[in-house]
Amino acid sequence: MEKMIPVDRLARPEHHILVPAANARRARTDQGRGITVSPFDEDFLKGRLHGICAGEFQAMEAAGRTLFDFPDAPWEFQLDMARQVWDESRHAEIYMKLLEYVGSYLGEFPESEVLWSCTQADDPACRVAGINRGLEGLACDVFEQIIRLAQKMGDAVIERAVDYVLADEITHVRMGSKWMRKLTEGDPERYAKAAAFQESIDLTFTFAGAVPPVRIPDRSLSTSTTRTSNSTRPSPSPKKRACSPALPRKRSNVW
Amino acid sequence: MPDLGHRSNVMGPQPIGTRTSIPPAALNAYTVIADLLARGDRGALEALAMPQAAAEVAGLASEVAPGLYEQRELIGSAHIIQHWYFKAKISGPGLTPLTFQIRLGENEGRWMIWEATNLSGKRSAWTK
Numbered sequence: 001m002e003k004m005i006p007v008d009r010l011a012r013p014e015h016h017i018l019v020p021a022a023n024a025r026r027a028r029t030d031q032g033r034g035i036t037v038s039p040f041d042e043d044f045l046k047g048r049l050h051g052i053c054a055g056e057f058q059a060m061e062a063a064g065r066t067l068f069d070f071p072d073a074p075w076e077f078q079l080d081m082a083r084q085v086w087d088e089s090r091h092a093e094i095y096m097k098l099l100e101y102v103g104s105y106l107g108e109f110p111e112s113e114v115l116w117s118c119t120q121a122d123d124p125a126c127r128v129a130g131i132n133r134g135l136e137g138l139a140c141d142v143f144e145q146i147i148r149l150a151q152k153m154g155d156a157v158i159e160r161a162v163d164y165v166l167a168d169e170i171t172h173v174r175m176g177s178k179w180m181r182k183l184t185e186g187d188p189e190r191y192a193k194a195a196a197f198q199e200s201i202d203l204t205f206t207f208a209g210a211v212p213p214v215r216i217p218d219r220s221l222s223t224s225t226t227r228t229s230n231s232t233r234p235s236p237s238p239k240k241r242a243c244s245p246a247l248p249r250k251r252s253n254v255w
Numbered sequence: 256m257p258d259l260g261h262r263s264n265v266m267g268p269q270p271i272g273t274r275t276s277i278p279p280a281a282l283n284a285y286t287v288i289a290d291l292l293a294r295g296d297r298g299a300l301e302a303l304a305m306p307q308a309a310a311e312v313a314g315l316a317s318e319v320a321p322g323l324y325e326q327r328e329l330i331g332s333a334h335i336i337q338h339w340y341f342k343a344k345i346s347g348p349g350l351t352p353l354t355f356q357i358r359l360g361e362n363e364g365r366w367m368i369w370e371a372t373n374l375s376g377k378r379s380a381w382t383k
Contacts, residue, residue, distance in 0.1 A: 004383075006378050006379040006383070007381045008377070008378040008382040009378070010381075012379065014330055014331070015330050015331030015342070016331060016333075017331055017332065017333035017340045017356065017380075018379040018380050018381050019340065019343055019356075019380050019381075020380065020381060023358075023370060023380075024335060026337050026370070027335040027336075027358060027360075027369070027370070028335060028336065030307075030338065030360065030369055031335075031336050031337060031338060031360065033336060041336060042336065043275065043336070045272075046272070046275075100268070100270060101268060101270055101271060101272075101275050102271060103270050103271070103272025103273045103275075104272070104274065104275075107331065107333060108274075108275065108334070109333050109334065110333045110335060110340055113381045137320045155271070157268045164342060237309060239302075240347070
């Protein structure tokens, strides 16, 4: 089997509309909108959940490919990647159900290749830096936003479903930090390469800094505090990072 | 995914939103455009293209064998806000089917082509 496959080798139903991310952005600007999904869009919630659902699929595929692409990586690393495939597949199912809940379905909106582009690194340390610390960290931010939105809507279904997924994503970021550190132990050059790869992904998703980085309490639980955090940098006397307390969230009693 | 039966007959959360349908005018525009493409009516097609998509539409039109296609099949659709993507295939006896994807959007009351991609021979629009 071929390693480092290009995005168009991902299997998708024939009826799904796939577009390059640049074209999707142009479709928005052609309609006088900004380049990212906006809360002012008529179908913001559907579009946001759809984007995440597609992202969960690509994350599942990415973790699976990482497992396959690096057969010489430590056994525990492979086990973590396998675990992540399992988690992401569950997330994909959860989001498909949420799409149905809000009156949408997988395929209502085009899917772009932008997440897969973050997997194109030939070093497992770069992979986990980009996917787990970069993308999964960004996902934590987005999930937190949706949870708060659901709270304002008084919708316990969305709030709790996304919260369950968020709990897993935090572990994925932590896993990324752990493996980025372990795989680059004693090799500062490799570490720098992985950090640069994560940085490039952060820049891609913040549109070269046009979208400011965020500090979301839940994300700090993963020890990756900001998009540009270097908290995994090896230190002669590593100190345990303190987790910032999460802001209290008002829980709905309705299920 | 397991079938949970009719949603109205089971316990649990019911959908809070309704599905968005393709606007009939957009669907009609797709039909007209697919037929024009099958006929190879390049002039009429280019008249329906936004300036930014003129070259893409011309390129797509140049790939058809005019008047030989007998079947049109809508494969899929999706939307970004008010713009609709249509993925379709036209085919005819002895011809290699032409698969294409277009983005349609309203401009001054007319549904126009904003983007056109020839997908024939490609796995998808993601293929570089």
